[in-house]
Amino acid sequence: MAAIRTKGGRLVDPWRLTRDDIRSVDFCHALSCINRYTGWAKYPYSVGQHSHALSMNVPNRLMKAALIHDFAEAFFNDLASPIKYEFPDYQAAEEDVLIQIARTFGVPLSDLDDVHPYDKAIYIDERNALFDEIGDEGMGDDRVGLGIDPWWLRERNWRDVYRDMTGLFRNVFYGG
Numbered sequence: 001m002a003a004i005r006t007k008g009g010r011l012v013d014p015w016r017l018t019r020d021d022i023r024s025v026d027f028c029h030a031l032s033c034i035n036r037y038t039g040w041a042k043y044p045y046s047v048g049q050h051s052h053a054l055s056m057n058v059p060n061r062l063m064k065a066a067l068i069h070d071f072a073e074a075f076f077n078d079l080a081s082p083i084k085y086e087f088p089d090y091q092a093a094e095e096d097v098l099i100q101i102a103r104t105f106g107v108p109l110s111d112l113d114d115v116h117p118y119d120k121a122i123y124i125d126e127r128n129a130l131f132d133e134i135g136d137e138g139m140g141d142d143r144v145g146l147g148i149d150p151w152w153l154r155e156r157n158w159r160d161v162y163r164d165m166t167g168l169f170r171n172v173f174y175g176g
Helices: 024-033 047-055 060-068 088-105 109-130 158-174
Strands: none
Touching (some): 047 109, 060 088, 060 109
16 A cells, blocks of 8 residues: 555555545645745745635635645645656646545635636745745746735744644635
8 A cells, every 4th residue: 555644643545545535634734844846945935835825815716726726735745847747647646636635625626727827826926035036037937926915925834834724724615
């Protein structure tokens, strides 16, 4: 069995997920600890912080999708896009897991598609806040950002990100 142990101690096989394996607190915990940009930002900026900031800066109807759009990275990590694109099987497996997660939480797949442009746009805001210099232009640097307040992108403790993610999850999925 190819299993990953969650914070709660459960062994989860991402290739054979069950409904019971998909627990929001596990995903929120893992993503609050996984750095975006493979750690190259000027301070640790987690996938959880990204997902929370994105959720707070999309139309209300897309908040659920924005919050879970990277939940599969709890199993697959935040592999840098240029590397991920070289491994189509990896991308397909990550997408399959995300589809299972979305279905479990009742998030329409069309909402994940609708979140995609916002996810791409927030990259510009994150790039501007998280890197000292923008020298050579790279993949995605030609996009327009969301124009979000840099406050959302400030350095944060993982525990605070976890608390904010779980609180937002409760609010948007269960109304409080």
